[in-house]
Every structure is written in structure tokens, then in C-alpha cells.
Amino acid sequence: MTDLTVENLSVVYGQAIAALDDVTMTVSEGRMTALMGANGAGKSTVLKAISGVLEFERGRISTGRVTFGGQQLNDIPVHRRSRMGVAHVREGRHILSNMTVEENLDVAGFAAPPRSKAETARIADRIYGYFPVLGERRRGTAGYLSGGEQQMLAIGRAIAAEPRVMLVDEASLGLAPMIAEQIFEILGRINADTGLTILIVEQNVGLALRYAEYVYVLENGRVALEGTRDTIGTREEISARYLGGDTTLTEMA
Amino acid sequence: MLRQFLEFSIIGIASGGMYVLSALGFVIIFKATRIFNFAMGEMMMLPAFIFLWAMATVGLHWVLALMVAILGGIVIVLILERVVMRRMIGRPVVVLVMVTLGAGSVMRGIAGLIWGHEIVTLPNFIPRDPIFLGDILIPGKLAWSFLAAAVVAGGFVAYYRFSRAGIAIRATASDLVTAEVLGVNVRWVYTLAWMLAGVLAAVAGILAASVNGVSPQLGFVALNVLAVIMLAGMTSVFGVLVAGLFIGWLETIVGAYLSAAWQSFLPYVIVLLVMMVKPSGLFGEERVERI
Numbered sequence A: 001m002t003d004l005t006v007e008n009l010s011v012v013y014g015q016a017i018a019a020l021d022d023v024t025m026t027v028s029e030g031r032m033t034a035l036m037g038a039n040g041a042g043k044s045t046v047l048k049a050i051s052g053v054l055e056f057e058r059g060r061i062s063t064g065r066v067t068f069g070g071q072q073l074n075d076i077p078v079h080r081r082s083r084m085g086v087a088h089v090r091e092g093r094h095i096l097s098n099m100t101v102e103e104n105l106d107v108a109g110f111a112a113p114p115r116s117k118a119e120t121a122r123i124a125d126r127i128y129g130y131f132p133v134l135g136e137r138r139r140g141t142a143g144y145l146s147g148g149e150q151q152m153l154a155i156g157r158a159i160a161a162e163p164r165v166m167l168v169d170e171a172s173l174g175l176a177p178m179i180a181e182q183i184f185e186i187l188g189r190i191n192a193d194t195g196l197t198i199l200i201v202e203q204n205v206g207l208a209l210r211y212a213e214y215v216y217v218l219e220n221g222r223v224a225l226e227g228t229r230d231t232i233g234t235r236e237e238i239s240a241r242y243l244g245g246d247t248t249l250t251e252m253a
Numbered sequence B: 001m002l003r004q005f006l007e008f009s010i011i012g013i014a015s016g017g018m019y020v021l022s023a024l025g026f027v028i029i030f031k032a033t034r035i036f037n038f039a040m041g042e043m044m045m046l047p048a049f050i051f052l053w054a055m056a057t058v059g060l061h062w063v064l065a066l067m068v069a070i071l072g073g074i075v076i077v078l079i080l081e082r083v084v085m086r087r088m089i090g091r092p093v094v095v096l097v098m099v100t101l102g103a104g105s106v107m108r109g110i111a112g113l114i115w116g117h118e119i120v121t122l123p124n125f126i127p128r129d130p131i132f133l134g135d136i137l138i139p140g141k142l143a144w145s146f147l148a149a150a151v152v153a154g155g156f157v158a159y160y161r162f163s164r165a166g167i168a169i170r171a172t173a174s175d176l177v178t179a180e181v182l183g184v185n186v187r188w189v190y191t192l193a194w195m196l197a198g199v200l201a202a203v204a205g206i207l208a209a210s211v212n213g214v215s216p217q218l219g220f221v222a223l224n225v226l227a228v229i230m231l232a233g234m235t236s237v238f239g240v241l242v243a244g245l246f247i248g249w250l251e252t253i254v255g256a257y258l259s260a261a262w263q264s265f266l267p268y269v270i271v272l273l274v275m276m277v278k279p280s281g282l283f284g285e286e287r288v289e290r291i
Helices: A043-051 A053-057 A078-083 A101-111 A117-130 A132-136 A147-160 A177-194 A205-211 A235-242 B002-033 B040-057 B062-088 B093-115 B140-162 B164-174 B176-181 B186-212 B216-232 B237-257 B260-277
Strands: A004-013 A017-027 A032-037 A059-068 A086-089 A165-169 A197-201 A214-219 A222-228 B131-133 B136-138
Touching: A004 A043, A017 A043, A017 A059, A017 A222, A032 A043, A032 A177, A032 A205, A032 A235, A043 A053, A043 A059, A043 A078, A043 A086, A043 A165, A043 A197, A053 A059, A053 A078, A053 B176, A078 A086, A078 A101, A078 B176, A086 A147, A101 A117, A101 A147, A101 B164, A117 A132, A117 A147, A117 A177, A132 A147, A147 A165, A147 A177, A177 A197, A177 A205, A205 A235, A214 A235, A222 A235, B002 B040, B002 B136, B002 B140, B002 B164, B002 B186, B002 B216, B002 B237, B040 B062, B040 B093, B040 B186, B040 B216, B062 B093, B062 B186, B093 B216, B136 B140, B140 B164, B140 B186, B140 B237, B164 B176, B164 B186, B176 B186, B186 B216, B216 B237, B216 B260, B237 B260
Parallel strands: A032 A197, A032 A214, A086 A165, A165 A197
Antiparallel strands: A004 A017, A004 A059, A214 A222, B131 B136
């Protein structure tokens, strides 16, 4: 079993600011799971606690634990978690802007055992298969890609590490609806093709409900609602109840 | 007239080789860790003394002495990095500057205690027969030193550009959290950057000492390197190659045609002018960002 589990997790930033309060969730192997909630609900913090990035943001787990494939991750450094198969596509893309597209993919090789040139090329080709525009611009400087292309590179780069679970934070943020749709469509395809476990944080309820099989909704750092896509309710209900009724988040159904 | 100018120019460019090496050392540490290392000069000076000791006191062949000095340089740098600098990551810039200045003073003090404060000449180990390019004469010591600097700098740039470790350093320089998330052990990158700088500094120090002798003050030569780094832009490896040779050339030409008094500050005037027009230096990376 390589389920990812979060048990009774509480997280504080600095010494005092509580971001998560007793959150428990399971991301089942091979499934796409969505984590939703209003701004400040603690969605990104869950991903940061899983990948370990919290340590770079003065955050720490005060109680609870994160386990992956039965192994507790709490005290494992970030780079070792990524080598264990945890890939984190952070909000804001964070591409290595002065390096080329190809080099960005190469860096992800650090999370995998050393590869031959042929193996590296095979993996790059697989990513260019999902995102042809990256293949066309493979020798171009990543900083000059458009926002959508940068998001594709951030996701492609995570896949280049051949992870066992991929955390994707706000993939649609700041993108044109069509591009966001395209990115989700590819995430769905990757999940279907390879069985890669994916946990997405998403404010666009329509998109999330369309692609994720299981959904958690966070409110003020706690799990307020969870269920399969078919049982959890309509996007209007979720938006009205948990996202402050902001219908702009649901308009692209 | 033209021949003389060419001769001075070649001598100047050759003397820039040492600047290139130590400036590369500055830049690699700054890129990887954002620490501006004012102890670079002392990281040059101590291996020069170790080289002198290994050759003159122990009686080793210069090749072995060079290896001992480089190893010694690496050990010194590792102590500095592990004991002092690693605790300082993320502190305010002014604290980092003071800490590296302090570390440099301590290293100078220790060298003075062990080897005294006089300038000591290194035993001759570089051929002194002049080399002729056509009818232009280059002093042998300078020519061989430049060749050595070129080989080491070339090796470094190839390593930085094409090796797996080089990619890790560049990724860390660009965004350390992202590098770590992608599986790069950023702490290992910090150590590696310091070690590379240690090797560059050791070779630069021994080359500088072979021309001017060694004393605890040898490190002050690294202050001239600041001009190189400012001109190049703090983060540009390619810029350092060009700017190092240019400053070497400029100093020699100014010294030859004006006077030593001009030589000591004219390069800085040029640097100031460049900085006023282009604050990131001639080749400094401006962050590529497209919103």
C-alpha cells in the first residue's frame, strides 16, 4: 500500500499562528484527490507538511503525523522525501527561470536514481508527449515561457522525477480558463495512464469536481467535509457553504 | 610602439588569470549560498603557506606540494563552512559580511603566529625562460601561471556547466527551495560550493605567491578582485572570465603608461562608472521573469 495519510495533523507558523487543527485525511493510491477551501483555510499548508517545505517557511508540525507507504515522513528532509517519490508542484510554479526547459527537467533527475542519457531522453520525450509546447521550446529559457507554459513545465518537471505521489497546488491560478482546463485534462490523463496518485489543491470547484474522485473541504484549518465526487454535493452547494458563495469560482463548469 | 603595447597587453591579460580564479571562487559561493565571502583572500593565503611549507620544509616535489596545499585549502574551507558559515545562512547580509571579515582576520592572525609577518619568496617551481609569441616576449613565470589558471578555470567552468553537480549548484542558485523539492540536497550544494571555491583560491594563492611571495597580507590582493566581481556582475561565471582578464589588462596598461599611483585606483573608477550605468554589472543575471 502506498497510500498517503495525514493523521491528526496540526501545524503552526512562527510560534503562534495555527494553520491546521487536527486534520486527518487519506489519499488513496492511484486516485486523484482534491483539497478545497477558501483562502487561508490551510490547503497549501497540508501540501507543505507532506512535502516538508514547511521547514523553509518557519512552519512546523506541532502534533500528528504524515505517512507515505507506511513510513512516517515528519522528520525526513525535503530532498529525501522527493527521492522517496513525493513530488510537490508549488503554488506560483517556481520554475528555474534562468535555466532552459530541458535543464529544468534535468534537475528533477536528482529525485530519482542516476539515469543513463537514453533514460533521461525517454522521460523527457514522455513529458513532451503530454505537453508538446515544452518539446518545441526545450532549449528556450524557462523564464520566457507564458504563465500556462510555466505551469506545464512545473507539472512536467514533477513527473520527470517519476514520483509515486504528486501534490499540485493551485494549478489553475492566474490562467485563462481554457489553459486551466487543458492542464487538468492532462493531469487526468496522466492519472489514468500511469495510475499516479495525485492530490490537488484547487479553488475552482467545477474543475476539481470534474477530475477528482474524492474531495476534502477545509474550513479554518479543519476538515469540514469529505466524500466522493458523487456524494459530496453540487459545486453550487460547496461554493455557497464553504467558499463564501463565490460563484466566480464555479463559473467554468 | 605597437609591439610594446601588445607586450604590455599580453602581460596584463596573463596577470588577470589569477583574478579570474579567485573571482570565480567568490561568485560560486555567492551564487550557491548568497554569502559574500570576504575571507576569500585568506583562503588563498593559507594554502600558499602550506605549499611553501610542503616544498621548502618537508622537501616535497612541487606537484606533491601543490596537492598537499589544495587538500589543506579544502580542509580549512570545510572547517570554516561547517563550524561558522552554515549557522549563518539566512542571517542579514551585514552579519554575513562581518563574519567572513572576522574569519579572514583570524586566519591572518593564525598564519602570522605560525609563519611570521615577513614576505617569503617561494622556491622556484615555474620555468622562468621567456616565451616568444612571434617577436613579443612574455616572462616565463607569467605565461605558465596563466596557462595553469586557464586550465583550472576551464575545468571549473566545464564542471559548472555540464556536470550533474553543476546543475545542482545552478538550480540552488536560482531557487533553493525548488531545488530541494526536486531532490537536490541543498546543504550538500553549500558544502560543494565552498570546496570548489577552496580549490580555486588555493591555486590562485599559490600563483600569486609565486610572483610576489607570500605573507599573511597576501589575501589583500583579493580586494582587487572585488573590482572584477562588481564589473562582471555578482553572479556571472562568464562575466568573471572576461572582467578578470580585462582588469588585469587595465592595471598593467595604466601602470605602464601612467604610473603605479593611477594603477591602484583607475580600475575602480571604471567599475564605478559601469555600476552607475548598469548596477547589476556588465554580465550580471537580471532575473528572467514573465508575468
